[in-house]
Amino acid sequence: MIDGLPAPWRHYSERDHGHVLVASVFPAGHCVEYTSATRRLVWGIVGARQFDSIQVTRMANATTLQPERVAIIGLGRFGMSLARELHDLGYEVTAVDIDERRVADVANFVALAAQGDGTDEELLRSLAVDHSDVAIVAQGQSLEGSVLATLLLKRLEVPWIVAKARTRLHGELLERIGADRVVYPEAEAGSRLAHSLGVRNINDYISLTESSGVAKVVAPPHFIGHTIAELGTSQHAQLNLLMIKRGRRAVVMPHFEERIQTGDELLLVGPDIEIYKFMHPGRELA
Template identity: 60%
Template structure:
């Protein structure tokens, strides 16, 4: 087992990331930048060496090895992430051990639906499909020109971040939302560094604004690109 430490101080909250492939590495890097104390574990020495630059502790070892996880005191972690999917058995074992050691919240990446079911059965609190989720979000952002990002809430409902089209500029929210009353809500407006939460109907849209809206997909599409909008 090889250990590499990075002495950056953080918020005191701890997380263990098992699997330092592209997903695990990106996640570990982000969490460390946010101030978490991150322990990263992977069997591949090259990945561990690379992660040493941006995690608190990088360890070469098997994430399904209970003795290793105990020695790293992962039971003191606020949450754990099983980010590797190459070996389904190791993935499920790692999730199960994290829960057994007392990690309160365990998130695991799944390769397919069967893998996801197994992870849930062994105790994973949340199962994610990063590639599938990214494809879904990109698909929605491409289907409407003004959508910058999208988070699905159900198969046909979601939260979308919209770049204000030119025909929105100068209009009030009341005017824009009237055709969709009761079916769409504007949660906030981002204007540069300013964030306007719970905007009022009389608030007017300025050039460059971004709107966070929630509603059914067809309603969001119609709001962003009404039939009478200038092309």
């Protein structure tokens, strides 16, 4: 049991359209999910579904089936980064921003880039934003702009709306008017950095409590060639190795005799201190 998290909790995995899906489901209705389709960890609320007679599921806010069409309103640093990532993952991206230079910057790699006001209903309809699977309001500087854009996307009946917020109050307002998910990029980035500073090999991190989380780490040189048993995971009672990502293949809930190979990525869940001790045996956390 992990301190601060309800017990018991379950793991499950499956293959979905050729992609490996791994999840840890908590009785409170939360879930940590990893899918090789997006190569990202996601933490959110579980949407119920049957799997091997266990009431587990796909998260209501996860895109494990990779929606084909995503609209991004606003191309600041957050929106620009999203556009590039989504394009690289195979999404069909439509990007809108009032700044001509920003639009020009993404025009070479997104499906459609347009200069204009993200709160202009006629413009969004002309770009078929109302046919998007997901719309992301990435403009968070202007409270009025993000609120109006979210309201408009709701009117256009976009199935899933994600909106960026700068403060909790801003986020609560966006949720009240129809945002299905609110993100706080600055706060989340700060939290991830703070948790990952102690372990240099961390690629991704999701905080579950103040002192525990899920980490995706690159196997360090001293792990290579050793079995999981030899690495001593059993000595870390609260630490779980959920999966080894090996190229395009995933070894789910690996056996103790599985040997770590160069380039392997390990998906670990547990207290931060246990993750640190596992990655840095014999070294005390300062």
